[in-house]
Amino acid sequence: AFSVARSQDLKGHKQTQSAVSFDHEFVNTGGHFNLKQGTFIAPVFGSYEITFSGGGLPHRKMSLLLMKNNFEVQALAYDGHTRGKPRVQHQNLILELEQDDRIWLKLADGQQYGVSGQRSHSYVTTFSGHLLQNTELNDVTKRYKRHKRGTNKKKRATVTREVNDVTVGNSQTAIAFSAACRRSVFGGDVTGKDPSHDVTITYDKIFVNVGNSFNWETGVFTAPTSGVYYFSFTVGKFPKKKLSVSLMKNDNLFQVMVYNESKSRYREMQSQSVILQLVRGDTVWLKTYNSKEYAVYSNLGSYITFSGYLIAKV
Incomplete structure (x- = not known):
């Protein structure tokens, strides 16, 4: 599980943006989130619940993109040019991640975009996630494929039962x-x-x-x-x-x-x-x-x- 926040405002520019970095850590169980790089590396295959929020800056639009590896998954946007307190927007979803998949936030390219940092002792831009279900089915399937050739029937049968047991277990317990x-x-x-x-x-x-x-x-x-x-x-x-x-x-x-x-x-x-x-x-x-x-x-x-x-x- 991780939950982090950014205290400084971030303004967009014409060049391609890198990951949004963070400087405040509420939770980082296992140390799988890198604050400076702004990235979370999935430690195991499974379903992860991800939430993030952001607020616009005065005279700038707000557009945060949730990235999985190098691909855009979801966007968070507010087109209004905020005056005074920022309008905070939220997004939430569940992603299936492979081990070592990387998720991160990116501010949309362009000088018209920006995102707020800390306001009145509260954090506006936040990023959180946690593992809902740890599924080792892929690893078992890989082991099964490795043993499928060049092994005896008894070993293949053992791995096959393991695959079936995991599949049935997940379908019964995970929703x-x-x-x-x-x-x-x-x-x-x-x-x-x-x-x-x-x-x-x-x-x-x-x-x-x-x-x-x-x-x-x-x-x-x-x-x-x-x-x-x-x-x-x-x-x-x-x-x-x-x-x-x-x-x-x-x-x-x-x-x-x-x-x-x-x-x-x-x-x-x-x-x-x-x-x-x-x-x-x-x-x-x-x-x-x-x-x-x-x-x-x-x-x-x-x-x-x-x-x-x-x-x-x-």
């Missing part, structure tokens, strides 16, 4: 998903024929789906076992549109996020999280209001995300 929608979702049926007020958000990018209990095509998570679950979601506000996103449990509205200011021309982001007790077969999903005044913003930066995992069986 976690994280998905993104990389397109904006608009309310209102252009034909005027749809009276429904529900637009279920579906997804086109899957980060993690351990246990295969999340259907990205329908956008619905179905609890495979009774227990206590954690859910989080982040959405973007579309410029000059209202925002309304609801977390649904079965057919009941459980949590709602509303932003009724439709005059703002800026992209902004809102996040929510909740812990629910579910019984086997319960469903959880996100919906938005079906009206032309409403929209949820996203693009290839994955501004719309939905994640969840089993905390404990009951």
Whole structure:
């Protein structure tokens, strides 16, 4: 687990940015996060929950990119030029990392971007993560492949059983998903024929789906076992549109996020999280209001995300 913060403001420039560095350490179990380099190196294969936040500087936009090795995974953005206290934005997701995978934050290239450091004795720019589940399946599979040739049948059978045992064990005990929608979702049926007020958000990018209990095509998570679950979601506000996103449990509205200011021309982001007790077969999903005044913003930066995992069986 790691949790770090940056105390100094960071301003963008024309050249390609390196990783955002940090100078305050809350937690760094195992020492796998390098403060100066701003990078976390995964010690084992598994599913990791990652969160990060940032606030803009006066007269600058804010855009932080979550990088996995050298590839962009997710973006955090605020287009407004903040005055006074910075608008803090948050993102959250679950990533499947191989051993030695590297994750880090990058400030978008350009002099128009910046991110705040410490303000009024509180940290605005933070980066945290922890291992949800340690999965050694890949290592076992590699051992199996190494022993598959040039070994006797007894040894091959032993390794095969080990692979099967790990696979079954993970499917029974591990439940976690994280998905993104990389397109904006608009309310209102252009034909005027749809009276429904529900637009279920579906997804086109899957980060993690351990246990295969999340259907990205329908956008619905179905609890495979009774227990206590954690859910989080982040959405973007579309410029000059209202925002309304609801977390649904079965057919009941459980949590709602509303932003009724439709005059703002800026992209902004809102996040929510909740812990629910579910019984086997319960469903959880996100919906938005079906009206032309409403929209949820996203693009290839994955501004719309939905994640969840089993905390404990009951």
